[in-house]
Amino acid sequence: MTRVLIVDDHAIFREGMKKIISTAPDLEVVAEASDGAQAVSTILNEPFDVVVLDLSLPQMSGLDVLRIVKEKRPALPIIILSIHPEEEYALKVLKEGACGYLNKECVPDELIRCIRKAVRGERYVSEALKEQVVDKLLGRSVEKPHDLLSDKEYQVFRLIVQGIPTKEIAYRLSIARPTVSTYRARILRKMGMSTNVELARYAAKHDLEI
Template sequence: MTRILVADDHTVVRRGLVQIISETMDLKVTGEAATAREVLDLVRRQPFDVVVLDLNLPDQSGLDTLKQLKAEFPSLPVLVLSMYGEEQYGLRVLRAGAAGYLTKEKTAEELVQAIRKVAGGGRYVSAAMADSLLDLLETDPDLPLHATLSDREFQVMRLLAEGKSVTEIADMLSLSVKTVSTYRARVLEKMNMKSNAELARYALEHALIH
């Protein structure tokens, strides 16, 4: 029996995932979490074979949570589940150590298939994402501007684009205002932009924010 931790801050979504998994004979949800803190506490207390991790958690980004999990439990497969398209986050989460990436619009059958694949030591990406990754390798010089950002810079860029102030971002990420200001300056420089408004327009055009 494959033991699974399901992490999603939306109760309805989480219950739906649990229901899908419970209909199989070989998979069992043995833990549920709504925050990054709960994810880490559970994994430290009991064994799991797979973590199904939402990319958006209220207390910490799923990407940072993924990195913590892989630092403490490098052999634990993490399947990232997200509302964001594969072209926006797929490559980032794979580079951060995820065993797979799946969007929430996928079917129940594909979710079960993905869990089984990563539980068996494999990596899971959809056929569309596999094609996108191949295209990315072939067209590396033409990467979008946001692909040049580090994970933290990308996180700060999205928050700025959503209209958050430097002070708000500092509080959210437990960083100093000076550090966030430095990240903002780097982001603007790397993306050849001059204002948060330009960042917001770019982020909307590339579906990085809603």
């Protein structure tokens, strides 16, 4: 029996996922978490075969949970389930180690297929995302400014947008304060902006998970 952990801050949605997953005889939801900190603690202290993780969580974002867990338990399959469209986050979370990305509007069978593929060590990619990847490889897609950022630059970008001071960013990311300033300059240059306020407006406009 495949042991599944569900992480979502909405109890009604967790109940819905449990009902969907319970229709599969080989899958069982054995635990739930409602925020990022609880998710990390649960994952690191209990055995699971796969995690279904929301991006928008209290206390700690799903993206941060993904990074922490992948550092501690790199072999654990994690599926991201989110309200955000694939074009905004799918490629980024796959690069961070997720094995699949599903929109919350997906059909029940798709969720079950994704979980089963994840447990087999495979990645689940929707047809729409496959087309996006092909377009990117062939140079047919137009990248959004934030897609140009490296992983570390994106981490700094997220903290800047949250209004975190330079000193605190340096502490959280274990880098020097001048390095934070260097990253900030790169971010502004790549995104064609000049102030933190512009970065914050951009994040809000594109509904980025910060």
